[in-house]
Amino acid sequence: MIDKISWITVYPEIILMVMACVIALMDLGVKTPQRSLTYGVTLLTLAVVAVLEANYALSGATNYGFGNMVVSDSMGNWLKCFATLATMVTLVYARPYSAQRDMLRGGELFTLSLFALLGMFVMISGNNLLVIYMGLELLTLSSYALVALRRDNATATEAAMKYFVLGAMASGFLLYGMSMLYGATGSLDVNEIFKAIASGQIRHQVLVFGLVFIVAGLAFKLGVVPFHMWIPDVYQGAPTAITLMIGGAPKLAAFAITIRLLVEGLLPLAIDWQQMLMVLAVGSLFIGNLAAIAQTNVKRMLAFSTISQMGFVLLGLISGVVHGNSLPFSANAYSASMFYVITYVLTTLATFGVILLLSREGFESEELTDFAGLNQRSPLYAGVMAVCMFSLAGIPPLVGFYAKLSVLQALVASGEPVYLGLTVFAVLMSLVGAFYYLRLVKVMYFDEPITASTVVAPADVRIVLCLNAGLVVALGLFPSGLMALCGKAIQQMLGT
Structure with a gap:
């Protein structure tokens, strides 16, 4: 007999699953092209789930259910809350773009997004290898379908095939x-x-052999070198709304299963997986930043940017276990990575929100030249994009600077000569990366516009985009609240 605690641990997952099915059936009777009813019910569902997850996280309780196969702890609940909010924001940005491209005709965008989020929830809550894998497959299968949602678009179909095979x-x-x-x-x-x-x-030897394959699988989901081949092609080929869907919230779930598997399950093998992650991090920072410089397609540039940003996340993870360090030190390193991935997703949402706004019916605004003179046409959206680029480059006082600083501080605090060398390398690569971020800002503010058309956005998109950019600035000025939240969540996870 399943006890009450088991059901409590999966209430949000049950709500998501039931509502995804209800919305799929309800959408059969919706005839409006904008799918207003489906959209409204989806956002309401996500809002309820986000509030429930935040309430779980604030309670600070750690519950195991279904024979220890799932866990509900503060870290997981906060990550699920932020993943839900990221999905909400993504759908707000994606709706006008998707309606123009006939991607809302069957409501699949909303139901598949909910099933993808459900997969993320199962991944984050998994305390059993099969449960984690089941969540991963639910997320990836939903993602394959989302990438191929424009069935009549050859580029999107090709991207879906590449994504599926890899x-x-x-x-x-x-x-x-x-x-x-x-x-x-x-x-x-x-x-x-x-x-x-x-x-x-x-x-x-047997454990290390299995560990190599585990790390390879995790590296693909994080999108780090040398398992990054799918990122640029899928980011560029997928409809921009779906690029945001697979490039935002799923990073939180990938971080969660990395923590669950490597830290909670394989910590005694830390000396082995730290060396593997070190190689992945160095390769990601080097190749990600250098390859991004050569890109003229903004989506492809941001794909290589993602690879380098995930390299920073790995730097925090490898500095968490050093001989002679205490639990607070480990918690500080892992919380720096958690803070980094949350703020990266926040910045990515606003970045792609502007790209989606600039895209018009029959026209994808994804080349550098498409952003020429944006400040003269729409100063507000040029300002939002500039804030995001400065944050991704790590320029103070924006949140990206503090995120990078917290990871570098964790590396320096280890006192290991190798990690001090990694710190210097990461700073140098950040300087290289600043070039392609600032190049986009230069194009927006100093190049002549190639079109005189202004950017028109629905009220909900405009409000959410301004709030999104405002958070990037506010969390840079006052990062202590979110950092303390991450630190407390990681300490509780390590303590159990």
């Missing part, structure tokens, strides 16, 4: 690594795997 390969890596861990430890439970490895009774 995604299947990455899922195979992850599943094979999980099977190796199960064979070595005899358990699928993350906590039991930790205890089995910590006992020292299992051959180290």
Whole structure:
């Protein structure tokens, strides 16, 4: 018999699943091209789920359910809350763009988005290898369908095929690594795997062999070098609304399963996975920033930017376990990574929000030249884009600066010579990265516009975009609240 606590841990997932099915059925009777009723009910559902998750997180309770297969803790609940809010914002930005391209005719955008979010929830809550994999597959299958939503568009269909093939390969890596861990430890439970490895009774070579495949699968989901091949092609080929859908909230879920698997389950093997993540981080910072300089397509440029930004997230993770350091030190390093990924998603939402606004029916605004003279046409949206570019470049006083600073402080605090070298390398790569961010700002403010048309946005998009950009500035000026929230959530996770 399933106890009450088990049901409490999955209430948000149940609400999402039920409402996704209800909205899919309800949409059959909606005839308006804008899908106003479907849109409204979807946003209401997401708002309720976000409030419920925030309430769970503020309670500070850690509950295990269904035989320890799922966990509801502060870190997971905050990540689910932020993923829900990111999905809400994405749908607000995506609706006008999608309506112009006949992507709302069946309501699949809303139902698939809810199922993708449900997959993220299952990933974040998973305390069992199979549960984590089930959530991952639900997210990726929904994402494949979303990328191919414009069925008559050859570019989108090609991007979906590439995503599907490479995604299947990455899922195979992850599943094979999980099977190796199960064979070595005899358990699928993350906590039991930790205890089995910590006992020292299992051959180290077998564990490392499985760990290599686990890290490869996680690296694909994070989009870091050398498993980054899908990111530029899918970002560029997918409809811009879907690019935001797969480039925003899923990063939070990918971070969560990285923490669940590597920190909660495989911490005794930290010396091994830290070295692997170090190579991935260096490659991502180097290739991501250098390749972005050569891009003239803004979506492709932001894809390589994502690769370099995820390199910074990995830097925080590798500095979390150093010989002789205490729990507060580890919590500080992991919370810096959590803060980084949350603020990165926040900035990415506003960035693609402006790109979606500039796109018109039959015209994708994704080349650098499309942003020429934007300040003369629409000063507000040029200002929003400039704020986002400065934040991604790590220029104070915006939130991107503090995010980078917190990760670099965690590296320096380790006191290890290798990590000090990584700090210097990361700063140099950030300077390289500043070039392509500032180039876009220069194009918006100093180049002559190629069109005189002004940018017109619906009221809901305009309000949300201004709030989004305002948060990027406010969290840069006052980052302590969100940083304290991340620190408390990570400390609670490590304590249990």
